[in-house]
Every structure is written in structure tokens, then in C-alpha cells.
Amino acid sequence: MPSGSPTAYAARKTDDEWNFGVSKVSPIDDPLDKRLEGLERRLVLNRKRQEIMGHLRNLMALVDTDQIEAARREYADRIQRASADSRYKYRDVAYYTLQKLLLAYKLGLNRGVPHSVLDIGTGAGHFPFVCRYFGHHVVGIDIRNSFYDRIAGSLGVDRTHVAVEPGKLLPYLGGPFDLITACAITFSEIRTSNRRKSRIYWSLAEWQFLLDDLMAHQLRYPGRLYLTLNKQWHGRFFGFDLLSFDRQLLTMAARNGAIVHRSKGTIDLSLASRRPLSLQPSG
Numbered sequence: 001m002p003s004g005s006p007t008a009y010a011a012r013k014t015d016d017e018w019n020f021g022v023s024k025v026s027p028i029d030d031p032l033d034k035r036l037e038g039l040e041r042r043l044v045l046n047r048k049r050q051e052i053m054g055h056l057r058n059l060m061a062l063v064d065t066d067q068i069e070a071a072r073r074e075y076a077d078r079i080q081r082a083s084a085d086s087r088y089k090y091r092d093v094a095y096y097t098l099q100k101l102l103l104a105y106k107l108g109l110n111r112g113v114p115h116s117v118l119d120i121g122t123g124a125g126h127f128p129f130v131c132r133y134f135g136h137h138v139v140g141i142d143i144r145n146s147f148y149d150r151i152a153g154s155l156g157v158d159r160t161h162v163a164v165e166p167g168k169l170l171p172y173l174g175g176p177f178d179l180i181t182a183c184a185i186t187f188s189e190i191r192t193s194n195r196r197k198s199r200i201y202w203s204l205a206e207w208q209f210l211l212d213d214l215m216a217h218q219l220r221y222p223g224r225l226y227l228t229l230n231k232q233w234h235g236r237f238f239g240f241d242l243l244s245f246d247r248q249l250l251t252m253a254a255r256n257g258a259i260v261h262r263s264k265g266t267i268d269l270s271l272a273s274r275r276p277l278s279l280q281p282s283g
């Protein structure tokens with residue numbers, strides 16, 4: 001089934017943590033007004049949700065819809081061929097901006113003083129878009145990708161082309177930052193061949209190196225690091241993909257002071273509550 005069809009899209013399971021039960025309520029390529037109406041129908045009965053919807057409307061008024069339309073046309077063939085879960089889903093700026101608004105609320109970015117934020121693997125820049133709207137200074141880093149660049153351009157967001165690499169310190173990025181986020185992380189995956197989903201994942205030592213680097217060089221005390229992992233693929237079993245979050249990484253983070261949500265794959269670590277990161281299990 002082509003990924004662009006509404007049926008394929010509706011059938012896709014949403015993995016978002018704070019989606020208020022909002023499903024894919026209208027076809028992804030509907031005009032923004034229609035997408036907003038569809039999303040709004042699910043949010044009317046709750047004051048906080050209405051407030052968030054108000055922000056979403058304000059944000060959508062800032063989107064350059066001509067740029068989105070141009071990107072849709074330019075990438076039409078690839079969109080049609082790609083799976084529903086490919087990067088092209090991020091052209092749905094209403095839906096993915098809503099997800100990042102919900103994240104901003106969760107992290108308290110909708111109120112208080114301006115913060116400096118580093119968003120790692122920022123994708124099409126929906127989170128920087130939201131952070132900037134709430135008055136924060138944000139740097140979004142990612143590898144080069146022309147489709148993401150196009151969508152980020154429609155949001156008026158710059159993507160800084162810096163790759164996260166195992167065992168390599170990040171360069172100076174204009175910090176230190178009060179908050180570092182990385183959502184739906186894929187930088188820790190290394191493709192091993194062209195075979196579907198064939199890949200290996202970072203070791204704990206490689207994770208420790210990155211976390212130490214972020215804590216020592218990029219985060220300002222008492223800063224916060226918020227990560228959402230992607231599930232890792234362990235092969236197929238009776239026709240089903242075996243997927244799970246990196247339990248060892250979650251365990252390591254928890255032992256070192258992070259608040260970890262095992263079923264959602266989130267790591268929330270504050271410099272103030274951090275215990276020295278260690279690969280060794282503590283007693």
C-alpha cells in the first residue's frame with residue numbers, strides 16, 4: 001500500500017508519548033486549516049488542550065505553506081514509494097508541531113525565563129520552531145538532508161549540520177545550554193548493509209562518551225538532558241519485528257541518577273541529580 005494514501009497513514013501506529021489520543025484525523029496532505037480542524041476536534045473538552053491548540057494555530061500561521069507544497073511536489077515520487085514511517089512523514093507540520101508543543105509543556109518551556117536549548121538530531125526542526133515561539137534560544141543539529149532542510153525552511157528554522165559520531169567530541173555549538181534534547185534518536189544506529197533494517201547500535205561505552213561530553217562541555221549547571229530513544233531491531237520472529245528499547249542503556253542511566261521511563265524509552269537527567277556515569281552496575 002503506498003505510504004501517501006490516507007488509509008496507510010491512518011493505519012500507522014502513533015508512537016508519540018503525549019498525543020492526547022489524537023490519531024491521524026485527516027489525510028496528511030490536507031491544507032493546514034483542515035488538519036487543524038481535525039486535530040482540534042479531539043482536544044475541545046479540556047482547557048489546557050485548548051490552550052495548546054491556540055499555540056498550534058499561532059504556530060501554523062507562521063508556516064510558509066508554499067514551501068511545504070513545493071517540497072511535496074518535488075518529493076512526490078519518493079513519498080509514494082517510501083514507508084509510512086519514513087522521514088517524509090515530517091511534512092505533516094501540524095501533527096509534528098503539536099507533538100513538540102506537548103513536549104515543550106512537559107519540559108516547562110511554555111512558561112518562565114528564556115532558556116538556551118540544544119536539540120540533537122533535530123529532524124525537520126519542529127522542536128526548535130516551538131522553542132523559539134516560546135522565546136527560547138535554540139540550536140538544532142543534524143546531518144545533511146535536503147528534505148528536512150526544505151521542511152525546516154518552511155518553519156523558518158535553521159538546521160546546523162553537525163553529526164554526532166561515536167567517540168568524537170561535539171564542537172562548540174554556541175552553548176552552554178540549559179536544556180539538551182534528542183528525540184526519536186537514530187544517531188546511535190549504524191547501518192551494516194543494504195538489507196532492510198540491518199544495523200548495529202552503539203555500545204554502552206559509546207553512550208557514556210556522549211553523555212560525558214554533553215555534561216562536561218555543552219550543559220550549564222543545573223541543566224537538564226532529555227532523551228527519547230527509538231526501539232532497536234533484533235530481527236524477525238514468526239513474521240513479527242522484534243523491537244525494544246536499549247534496556248542496558250536505560251539501566252545505566254537510571255543507576256546514574258536519571259529518571260527513566262522504561263516502556264516509553266525516555267531518559268531525563270539533571271546535572272544537579274546526576275551521579276557519576278558508570279558502566280558498572282551499582283550495588
Ligand SMILES: C[S@@+](CC[C@H](N)C(=O)[O-])C[C@H]1O[C@@H](n2cnc3c(N)ncnc32)[C@H](O)[C@@H]1O
Nearest residue numbers: 121122123141142143162163164183184186187
Ligand atoms: C527519527 S528522526 C527524529 C527527528 C526529531 N528529533 C523529531 O523528534 O522529530 C532522527 C533524526 O536524527 C538524525 N540523525 C541521524 N544520524 C545522525 C547523526 N549521526 N548526527 C546527528 N543527527 C543524526 C536524522 O537525520 C533525523 O533527523
